[in-house]
Amino acid sequence: MASVVTYSDSVVASLCREVDGIRHRSSYLLNAIERCQNACLTCRLHREFVQLQQRRLEVLNAARHWQQRSAAHSLGLAFLIELCGRPVSP
Helix, strand or coil: CCCCCCCCCCHHHHHHHHHHHHHHHHHHHHHHHHHCCCHHHHHHHHHHHHHHHHHHHHHHHHHHHHHHHCCCCHHHHHHHHHHHHCCCCC
């Protein structure tokens, strides 16, 4: 019988994974928008892209605020801020 090992997760690590997922989905959406030939679908894809970018900015602002308020998790927060600032390319 195999044992299951679980690890606790920090908020910073969870947000880093979320932002990484946002970046990957955004890249996929940019590719899809570029190739899409249906105006309604293009509009929907663009709306989703905008929503993802808004969420990325929310996380960035929260991380910056958290970094100013606390020295804890400073390396993790610095990475999260850097990850949020990376450009998304198709």
